[in-house]
Amino acid sequence: MKTKLSLLLFFFSAFMIESCVSKTPTHKEKLDLQELTKNQPEEHGAEVKPGDIQLTYPLNDQWVTEGKSIYDVKCSSCHKLTDEKLVGPGWKGVTKRRSPEWIINMVTNVDMMLEKDPVAQRLLEDCLVRMPNQNLNRDEARKVLEFQRKNDGE
Amino acid sequence: MSHRKLMASLALTAVAAGALYSCKPKGAQAAVSGDAAEKAYVAPGKYDEFYNIVSGGFNGQLGIYGIPSGRLFRVVPVFSQSTESGYGFSEETKPMLNTSHGFVPWDDLHHLAISETNGEHDGRWVFVNGNNTPRIARIDLSTFRTAEIIEIPNSAGNHSSPFITENSEYVVAGTRFSVPLDDQNGDVPINTYKQNFRGTVSFIHPDPTTGNMSIAFQIKTPGVNFDLARAGKGKSHGWMFFSCYNTEKANTLLEVNASAKDKDFIMAVNWKKAEEYLKAGKGKKEAVKYAHNVYNESTHTATSTMMNEVTTLDPKECPDMLYFIPCPKSPHGCDTDPTGEYIVGSGKLAALIPVFSFTKIQQAIANKTYDGDYDGIPVIKYDAALYGEVQKPGLGPLHTEFDGKGNAYTSMFVSSEIVKWNIKDLKVLDRVPTYYSIGHLSIPGGPTAKPYGKYVIAYNKITKDRYLPTGPELTQSAQLYDISGDKMKLILDFPTNGEPHYAEAIPASMLMSKQRKIYKIEENMHPFVAKGEGQTKVVRNGNRVDVYMTAIRSHLTPDNIEGVKIGDEVFFHVTNLEQDWDVPHGFAVKGANNAEILIMPGETQTLAFKPDRVGIFPFYCTDFCSALHQEMQGYLRVSPAGSNVALLFSTGKNNGATANPADSSKAKTTKP
Numbered sequence: 001m002k003t004k005l006s007l008l009l010f011f012f013s014a015f016m017i018e019s020c021v022s023k024t025p026t027h028k029e030k031l032d033l034q035e036l037t038k039n040q041p042e043e044h045g046a047e048v049k050p051g052d053i054q055l056t057y058p059l060n061d062q063w064v065t066e067g068k069s070i071y072d073v074k075c076s077s078c079h080k081l082t083d084e085k086l087v088g089p090g091w092k093g094v095t096k097r098r099s100p101e102w103i104i105n106m107v108t109n110v111d112m113m114l115e116k117d118p119v120a121q122r123l124l125e126d127c128l129v130r131m132p133n134q135n136l137n138r139d140e141a142r143k144v145l146e147f148q149r150k151n152d153g154e
Numbered sequence: 155m156s157h158r159k160l161m162a163s164l165a166l167t168a169v170a171a172g173a174l175y176s177c178k179p180k181g182a183q184a185a186v187s188g189d190a191a192e193k194a195y196v197a198p199g200k201y202d203e204f205y206n207i208v209s210g211g212f213n214g215q216l217g218i219y220g221i222p223s224g225r226l227f228r229v230v231p232v233f234s235q236s237t238e239s240g241y242g243f244s245e246e247t248k249p250m251l252n253t254s255h256g257f258v259p260w261d262d263l264h265h266l267a268i269s270e271t272n273g274e275h276d277g278r279w280v281f282v283n284g285n286n287t288p289r290i291a292r293i294d295l296s297t298f299r300t301a302e303i304i305e306i307p308n309s310a311g312n313h314s315s316p317f318i319t320e321n322s323e324y325v326v327a328g329t330r331f332s333v334p335l336d337d338q339n340g341d342v343p344i345n346t347y348k349q350n351f352r353g354t355v356s357f358i359h360p361d362p363t364t365g366n367m368s369i370a371f372q373i374k375t376p377g378v379n380f381d382l383a384r385a386g387k388g389k390s391h392g393w394m395f396f397s398c399y400n401t402e403k404a405n406t407l408l409e410v411n412a413s414a415k416d417k418d419f420i421m422a423v424n425w426k427k428a429e430e431y432l433k434a435g436k437g438k439k440e441a442v443k444y445a446h447n448v449y450n451e452s453t454h455t456a457t458s459t460m461m462n463e464v465t466t467l468d469p470k471e472c473p474d475m476l477y478f479i480p481c482p483k484s485p486h487g488c489d490t491d492p493t494g495e496y497i498v499g500s501g502k503l504a505a506l507i508p509v510f511s512f513t514k515i516q517q518a519i520a521n522k523t524y525d526g527d528y529d530g531i532p533v534i535k536y537d538a539a540l541y542g543e544v545q546k547p548g549l550g551p552l553h554t555e556f557d558g559k560g561n562a563y564t565s566m567f568v569s570s571e572i573v574k575w576n577i578k579d580l581k582v583l584d585r586v587p588t589y590y591s592i593g594h595l596s597i598p599g600g601p602t603a604k605p606y607g608k609y610v611i612a613y614n615k616i617t618k619d620r621y622l623p624t625g626p627e628l629t630q631s632a633q634l635y636d637i638s639g640d641k642m643k644l645i646l647d648f649p650t651n652g653e654p655h656y657a658e659a660i661p662a663s664m665l666m667s668k669q670r671k672i673y674k675i676e677e678n679m680h681p682f683v684a685k686g687e688g689q690t691k692v693v694r695n696g697n698r699v700d701v702y703m704t705a706i707r708s709h710l711t712p713d714n715i716e717g718v719k720i721g722d723e724v725f726f727h728v729t730n731l732e733q734d735w736d737v738p739h740g741f742a743v744k745g746a747n748n749a750e751i752l753i754m755p756g757e758t759q760t761l762a763f764k765p766d767r768v769g770i771f772p773f774y775c776t777d778f779c780s781a782l783h784q785e786m787q788g789y790l791r792v793s794p795a796g797s798n799v800a801l802l803f804s805t806g807k808n809n810g811a812t813a814n815p816a817d818s819s820k821a822k823t824t825k826p
């Protein structure tokens with residue numbers, strides 16, 4: 001029942017069972033439960049493609065502030081703002097090392113990243129803890145990115 | 155004893171033993187047809203078609219199984235503390251088990267009722283009864299957690315409950331034992347039963363939006379024992395039918411003394427009439443004491459409120475509200491068919507099954523076709539209420555469910571079988587053995603106006619010789635039968651947790667679409683939450699030490715705590731910072747007399763701990779959460795009473811040695 005260790009070892013996505021099956025059963029219809037639960041993207045999970053994220057100058061101060069409060073609650077347990085590794089890598093310089101799309105996908109679509117992105121896979125080998133899905137939507141991840149840019153001295 | 159005599163007596167013993175077992179059906183293997191495995195097989199990675207919600211009986215819990223596979227998914231603690239989830243052990247959930255008698259950590263859970271809209275399951279809540287210390291609980295089917303428990307005053311042995319009306323207007327609770335009511339002096343000789351003992355049936359109203367329960371009214375009744383009940387539906391909506399035994403009003407050796415009469419009763423309650431009497435001010439407020447416990451999902455904390463008043467209706471002042479219908483020999487089940495026209499009584503000791511007609515009952519009332527009265531309540535003539543009798547159905551009929559195609563299925567305890575019969579012509583159509591001594595049975599949607607009618611599940615009392623033995627206690631079990639054809643076919647045995655009493659089954663798609671995955675950390679309103687490691691701290695207030703702790707793969711913060719002393723009580727408030735499905739963390743500290751806790755993503759739960767000796771007390775996460783789970787650990791230092799070790803807490807860097815040891819009042823933090 002627990003996904004944990006096996007997921008860790010084989011970084012496959014086992015999470016097919018996702019939200020919002022709105023269909024209610026009727027007595028006549030034959031139900032296909034497997035069908036019902038397919039194509040149910042998590043609210044935060046759509047892939048971000050190059051060009052989807054616009055970096056603007058100067059930084060959006062409100063996003064920086066909001067990104068900081070999200071960081072405090074959901075990220076700070078594992079990521080320091082320096083280059084020191086805690087559970088995950090320190091954030092110093094992350095916006096120079098990685099593309100904005102890479103960062104947002106790593107936050108909002110970690111299953112896909114661990115399945116096909118070689119850098120993400122290498123990081124899992126280093127850290128041995130899956131980047132958890134912290135249930136951020138794309139807007140929230142974008143604000144965290146703004147805070148990371150600020151942290152990197154932009 | 156000569157050799158011959160010995161042999162003869164042995165032979166006699168063998169015959170006697172054979173006779174004892176002769177009520178058990180033979181040829182279990184022959185009863186299973188060739189394609190059984192295929193029908194019950196759910197391949198790895200596939201879902202079951204139905205959720206089966208099964209009473210755990212004396213374990214006070216509910217089991218959640220898949221049908222047709224029989225796989226156990228979860229045990230939901232309701233009236234009992236749980237050594238899996240920490241329910242009833244954590245400070246937040248202890249109030250759920252509070253009663254007017256104090257903390258009751260283990261009760262007996264028998265029946266359940268899934269909420270209904272228009273006579274069909276709506277999949278919102280399931281109501282269950284606590285038998286011993288009378289209570290009704292509501293479980294939320296989006297979390298599979300107990301959301302609310304209400305105690306029932308003026309009741310003892312809450313067996314005849316819960317049964318639900320077709321739009322969830324009421325959940326009823328009938329007392330098994332009649333007793334002196336709560337506002338009477340109960341210090342009376344037991345053999346004054348007939349003068350002093352009374353029964354009640356309670357009508358509990360769940361709020362249509364929140365589900366929150368309140369006792370709308372109680373009806374006082376003669377001092378009989380109430381066994382089971384069912385609501386009318388369709389044309390009989392507005393009525394509730396309760397089976398009664400011990401109409402002899404015996405107070406000792408009920409086995410004999412409560413089986414003296416040829417017929418006991420089904421009590422018919424016109425609850426729409428009761429509502430009119432309430433409106434007309436016939437209700438009497440009485441002083442009682444009962445607990446009402448509610449779990450708040452945003453504070454992750456339960457509160458227990460002691461209530462002190464209930465409204466009662468006395469049938470003496472409310473004519474045309476109650477009627478008795480004679481029913482042969484200690485009726486148990488009392489089940490209404492999907493149309494609401496037929497009420498099936500199951501006399502445990504009767505050799506037939508009486509089927510009553512709602513239409514005829516109404517005519518009998520209109521024409522006053524009575525057979526006198528019982529304590530002032532009209533007794534309808536048996537023949538005037540009877541539609542017909544199923545002759546020779548088997549031995550020991552207990553419960554009946556329906557397939558929605560005009561057939562009824564009755565469990566036969568003594569002859570260990572399920573008997574299928576036609577409601578219209580009352581002819582027996584089929585019978586299959588069960589292994590052994592079936593109690594309740596369940597058809598998906600079976601008690602509703604629209605059964606799904608694909609399976610019937612038998613819940614058995616005895617499993618001797620069916621499973622690998624495990625010492626003196628053998629598993630309880632259920633058996634699954636395919637009823638899609640004319641003949642019932644046994645397709646699966648599956649063990650159950652606790653003793654299965656009643657169960658209901660509901661299409662998986664109604665529940666799986668709305669399962670809660672996490673608690674949003676932003677919405678956590680727990681008074682001791684730490685939303686992020688920045689908010690972790692340790693606070694002393696006299697002898698009380700509150701630890702605001704967080705858990706995330708793979709560390710606890712703080713994980714070094716010093717400055718706790720003998721005489722302190724430490725409250726570990728652990729917030730799980732994870733926001734992903736299926737990532738709970740656990741928490742345990744050495745020597746805790748209480749328990750462990752398990753914390754869902756985004757939730758806060760509290761373990762209270764009173765150290766008993768000086769030393770280092772390790773703590774750790776008990777739920778395997780990551781590759782570094784074994785590293786998810788920490789230390790609490792406990793110093794002697796009066797020691798001046800400063801209160802210190804940290805994760806990552808412990809600069810404790812450099813702290814001012816003399817300053818024990820000021821908390822010092824070292825951040826990672």
Ligand SMILES: [Cu+2]
Nearest residue numbers: 739775777779
């Ligand atoms: Cu853990």
